Amino acid sequence: MTGDASALQLVLSGDPGLFAIVRLSLLVSLSAVLFAALLGVPLGALLALTRFRSREAVIVVLNALMGLPPVVVGLAIFLLLSRSGPLGSLGLLFTPQAMVIAQTALVAPIIAALTRQTIEDLWVEYQDELAAMNIGPMRRVMTLIWDARFSLVTALLAGFGRAAAEVGAIIIVGGNIDGFTRTMTTAIALETSKGDLPLAIGLGMVLIVIVIVINALAWGIRRAGERYAG
Amino acid sequence: MSMRAPVSDLPLKFAEAQIAVRGVTILDAITLAIAAGSPTILIGPNGSGKTTLLRAAMGLIPLTSGRITWGGRETATPERCAIMFQRPAMLRRSAEGNIRYALSAGIPRAKRKERAAELLALVGLDKLGHRPARRLSGGEQQRLALARALARDPAVLFLDEPTASLDPHATKAIEDIIRAVSARGVKVVMSTHDLGQAKRLGGEIALLHRGRLIETAPVDRFFARPRTEEARKFIAGELLV
Numbered sequence: 001m002t003g004d005a006s007a008l009q010l011v012l013s014g015d016p017g018l019f020a021i022v023r024l025s026l027l028v029s030l031s032a033v034l035f036a037a038l039l040g041v042p043l044g045a046l047l048a049l050t051r052f053r054s055r056e057a058v059i060v061v062l063n064a065l066m067g068l069p070p071v072v073v074g075l076a077i078f079l080l081l082s083r084s085g086p087l088g089s090l091g092l093l094f095t096p097q098a099m100v101i102a103q104t105a106l107v108a109p110i111i112a113a114l115t116r117q118t119i120e121d122l123w124v125e126y127q128d129e130l131a132a133m134n135i136g137p138m139r140r141v142m143t144l145i146w147d148a149r150f151s152l153v154t155a156l157l158a159g160f161g162r163a164a165a166e167v168g169a170i171i172i173v174g175g176n177i178d179g180f181t182r183t184m185t186t187a188i189a190l191e192t193s194k195g196d197l198p199l200a201i202g203l204g205m206v207l208i209v210i211v212i213v214i215n216a217l218a219w220g221i222r223r224a225g226e227r228y229a230g
Numbered sequence: 231m232s233m234r235a236p237v238s239d240l241p242l243k244f245a246e247a248q249i250a251v252r253g254v255t256i257l258d259a260i261t262l263a264i265a266a267g268s269p270t271i272l273i274g275p276n277g278s279g280k281t282t283l284l285r286a287a288m289g290l291i292p293l294t295s296g297r298i299t300w301g302g303r304e305t306a307t308p309e310r311c312a313i314m315f316q317r318p319a320m321l322r323r324s325a326e327g328n329i330r331y332a333l334s335a336g337i338p339r340a341k342r343k344e345r346a347a348e349l350l351a352l353v354g355l356d357k358l359g360h361r362p363a364r365r366l367s368g369g370e371q372q373r374l375a376l377a378r379a380l381a382r383d384p385a386v387l388f389l390d391e392p393t394a395s396l397d398p399h400a401t402k403a404i405e406d407i408i409r410a411v412s413a414r415g416v417k418v419v420m421s422t423h424d425l426g427q428a429k430r431l432g433g434e435i436a437l438l439h440r441g442r443l444i445e446t447a448p449v450d451r452f453f454a455r456p457r458t459e460e461a462r463k464f465i466a467g468e469l470l471v
Contacts, residue, residue, distance in 0.1 A: 125319045131290055132313045133332055133382065143331075147322040229322040229362050 006198035011205060017179075018199070022206055025183040028096055028170065029163035032103030033111075036159055040108045041152065044115025045141050048123055059116065065109035070102075074172030077102045081173065094175040099183070102169040107159040114155035118148050150225030153218045164211055239300040239308040239385060240417060241265040242287060247296035249282055249441075256282045258441040259296065268433025269408065269418035271449070273425065275470050278438040280421035281316065284388045287419070288313045312384035316391040318375035325366060325374050326350060326359035332381035349377040353407055369400030376407055380416075387411065389420035393427065405431060425465065429453060437461050439470055 010018060047058065079085050081093040081101075092098045122144050130140050145152070167185035174181035176190060184203045191200040242264040249257040257279045264270050272280040285291045286298065289307035300308055321328050329346040337345065350356045353373040358366065363374055372392060379387060389408070393401040408431055412418045422428055428435055432449035437460065444460045445452070456462045464470055 126321070128290060128315060129319045129321070132288055132315075134309065143321075150322075227362070229324070229327075229364075 006202075008202070008205070010198055010202040015202075018202060018206070020179065021182055021184055021187050021203065022210070024096060024181070025164070025185070025207075026210065028099045028103060028183060029160060031100045032107050032163045033156055033160045035100065035104040036107035036111050037156055039104070040111030040155075040159075041115050041145060042141075043108075044112040044117075044155075045119045045145055047112070047116045048119035049137075049141060049144070059113075062109055062113045062116065066113050068106055068109065070106060070166050070168030071172065073105050074102055074169030077105060077169065077173045093173060094177060094181060096174070096181055098173040099170040099181060102173045103163045103166060106166060106169060107163050110162055111155045111159045114158060115148075115152060118151045118155065119144050122148050122151075147229070150222045150229065153222050153225075157215060157218045160214060161211065164207065239310070241301070242386065242419075243297075243299045243302075244283070244286075245297045245299070247283075247286065247298060248294045249286060249291060250294045256441050257286065257293075260438075260441075260443050262436060262443055262446065264417070264419055264434075266417050269412050269420060269431050270434045270436060271428045271432040272419070272421040272436050272438060273423060273428050273464070274421075274438035274444075275423060275464075277440075278470075279441040280438055281390050282441075283438070284313060284390050284419065284421060287311075288388055308385070310383060310385040311388065312379035312382040312386075313388040314372075314375045314379045314390065314392055316394055318371065318378075320363035320366070320371055320374070323363060324360050325355055325363050325370075328363045328374060328378050329381050332378045334382070345381065349380055352380070352410070353377040354403060369396050369403065372396060372400065372404055373407070376404065380411065384416060386417045386419065389418060391421055391423070393422070393424070401427070425453075425467075437464060439464075 047055070047062070077098065078093065080087050081090065081098055082088055083093070092101070126144065126147075130143065135143065165185065167189055170181075170183060171186045171189065174183070174186065176182050176186040182190075184207045188200045188203050188207075191197070191203070244260045244262045247257055247260040247262075248255070260279075260283065272283060274280055282291060286293060287307065288311060290313075297304055299305075321331055323331065326346050329349050330342050333342045333345055347356065347359070350359050353376055355366075355370060355373055355377065358370065363371065366374060376389075376392065379389075392408070393404050396404065405427065408418055408420070412431075418431075420431070429449060432452075434446065435449050435452040436446045437444040437452075437458075439460050445456065445458045447457070452461065453465060456465055460470055
């Protein structure tokens with residue numbers, strides 16, 4: 001049997017090991033996107049609407065952080081969470097929580113930078129109207145985030161794409177422990193190096209399908225939003 | 231819509247109002263009084279300062295020098311003023327959602343819905359309330375912007391070229407609304423470069439050119455006996471450069 005055929009069989013047979021890995025991967029990546037959105041959306045909106053001396057430098061740094069090397073983030077979080085690190089007492093190293101923290105650090109700058117751009121563009125359009133309506137600063141922010149919500153789906157998608165495809169950071173802070181911190185990407189890396197191609201290919205197929213399904217859902221949400229809100 | 235109470239914030243007065251941006255004078259020592267009553271129409275060619283004057287009155291642009299007073303007081307622009315921009319931005323909501331947004335948050339939800347329906351009917355958009363505002367035609371968007379400005383229950387309504395680039399049918403619809411609003415006691419201050427419109431709607435005309443106020447006069451006198459060379463040329467359709 002070829003590697004592809006065995007991989008397909010593995011997926012279709014509902015292999016429990018494979019689906020445990022898929023479940024954990026989704027849990028880690030979606031949690032990271034959620035936390036990164038909670039941090040990144042307000043931060044991006046704040047940056048879009050405030051003016052201060054070194055604002056442009058902050059924007060350049062934020063944009064640069066979108067390309068943070070995952071292994072460097074993994075290393076930084078590893079040092080933070082390791083037994084002798086400042087947060088070592090929490091005992092989070094080599095847990096799914098550590099993986100969520102690492103991916104949040106990777107995804108938050110992407111969401112913040114894209115939110116900043118989206119909100120700033122909308123602000124240029126809305127600025128005069130909201131000023132003329134005497135809308136206070138807090139309501140302005142809420143209005144802009146609400147009205148940009150369908151565009152912000154793209155920012156969340158970009159963040160999810162980064163998290164779902166990422167391997168460097170989570171393998172360092174998660175340790176790729178079988179049944180505990182092994183995700184699709186870390187398993188693919190491991191199984192490929194071991195020569196177990198069917199499992200690696202099966203996981204790869206599942207990963208691609210998940211990414212396509214999530215993108216299709218987001219696309220649908222965006223289109224529905226455009227029909228509703230214009 | 232209720233009748234306006236006597237407008238205590240009027241007259242709106244500009245005293246030697248000057249606005250310069252990066253060394254370019256946009257408004258040049260404008261002294262002008264705008265009293266309650268029929269619409270005041272600002273006319274003049276493009277770049278004459280009409281839009282800047284309206285924005286300054288709304289407090290959206292600070293003066294470089296000079297003063298603006300409301301009812302004799304040098305205060306911020308009163309709450310009950312609204313403006314409709316030449317190219318209004320439509321919020322990414324339904325037509326009704328745009329109006330409800332502009333309605334004061336103090337109004338109960340049920341009342342807000344009722345007021346929004348009233349305003350949509352006033353501008354003839356009652357059947358399009360659920361349509362996304364950005365999907366409306368240009369004329370419909372202008373009417374919606376007018377309804378949104380009226381949602382703030384203004385005593386003074388500034389309109390910046392409210393019918394620019396609209397066809398005659400859409401222009402008539404907007405002009406009818408302006409007349410109705412004015413008849414209810416709202417002070418309308420609007421800019422246009424359409425002389426026919428100025429004649430149809432105007433009570434008082436103010437001609438601006440290159441940031442300066444050239445002439446003010448009641449509409450009949452302005453068109454019958456212009457006092458300045460610029461006004462004569464503008465009325466005759468000659469280019470003011």
